[in-house]
Amino acid sequence: MRERSIETRAQKVAMPDLADEKRIVQGAGNYNAMCVGCHLAPGMSETAVSKGRYPMPPKLHKDKVGPGNAFGGS
Secondary structure, eight states: OHHHHHHHHHTTOOOOOTTOHHHHHHHHHHHHHHTHHHHOOTTOOOOHHHHTOSSOOOOTTTSOOOHHHHTTOO
């Protein structure tokens, strides 16, 4: 049920322009502020939050997640 719910809602998410430098800078700041606790960053050790998630969040500095998956496509 979880996977189907994600798949259904993800279809409505539009992929942004990934070449927009301002978006990249803003995204890096947002990632640092909101994402590193679960998804980590280079040189970070796992956190209590990252270890306790189900399913385990991908370590985005190591695990490659393509933009289609990250933004709702395949």
